[in-house]
Amino acid sequence: xxxxxxxxxxxxxxxEAFLTINCTYTATGYPSLFWYVQYxxxxxxxxxxxxxxxxxxxxxxxxxxxxxxxxxxxxxxxSVQVSDSAVYFCALSDGSSNTGxxxxxxxxxxxxxP
Amino acid sequence: xxxxHQWPATLVQPVGSPLSLECTVEGTSxxxxxxxxxxxxxxxxxxxxxxGIGQISSEVPQNLSASRPQDRQFILSSKxxxxxxxxxYLCAWSVGGGLGEQYFGPGTRLTVT
Numbered sequence: 001x002x003x004x005x006x007x008x009x010x011x012x013x014x015x016e017a018f019l020t021i022n023c024t025y026t027a028t029g030y031p032s033l034f035w036y037v038q039y040x041x042x043x044x045x046x047x048x049x050x051x052x053x054x055x056x057x058x059x060x061x062x063x064x065x066x067x068x069x070x071x072x073x074x075x076x077x078x079s080v081q082v083s084d085s086a087v088y089f090c091a092l093s094d095g096s097s098n099t100g101x102x103x104x105x106x107x108x109x110x111x112x113x114p
Numbered sequence: 115x116x117x118x119h120q121w122p123a124t125l126v127q128p129v130g131s132p133l134s135l136e137c138t139v140e141g142t143s144x145x146x147x148x149x150x151x152x153x154x155x156x157x158x159x160x161x162x163x164x165x166g167i168g169q170i171s172s173e174v175p176q177n178l179s180a181s182r183p184q185d186r187q188f189i190l191s192s193k194x195x196x197x198x199x200x201x202x203y204l205c206a207w208s209v210g211g212g213l214g215e216q217y218f219g220p221g222t223r224l225t226v227t
Contacts, residue, residue, distance in 0.1 A: 032215075043218035043221045044158075044206075045218070089157070093214070099163055099165060100210075100216065101148075101163060102215075104157060105157070107157045107158075
């Protein structure tokens, strides 16, 4: 079945460092891909999305490109801030039905130190 | 605009007691609705989803049940809580029939003692 694999955390960076969180997927169809962010004690917020190959999603300085050839959707940010500390989830849509179900990766914790 | 509400925000319940968590969505019609559980330091586990009133699909067998008595209301219940039911419960919605993103509520922190 479809699946999502994220790099294990925690990822610890200094403020203004470059961030990459790797995400690869396995899917039989043509899924949409998403990154969600979860701040401590809160629900998940949609960070960005891409719906077809070569699309680039971007928001709040974060970017991710839908790479069909490498089945990847890596999250990047050029200069992280302490306020970016959170758990990041990569997800894909289950395109096999009308349920709208998403398949999530296990999450990657990011800690940014001042 | 659409909003999603969950209550209560936090709950402490003894083992063997009943549970009822409520989720409501405003500003949309015929949404798909979802219940997730997130154990401490773990990822998301989809518990139930619903594509319409009275239609509930269970993803994992467990001590919980779900109901959808109205189009934009989703309820998670248990008759007798177990210690293992502790966790962070998240409700989410998506556009019905679509392949798009889900939107999450603020969550309920449940501690079973």
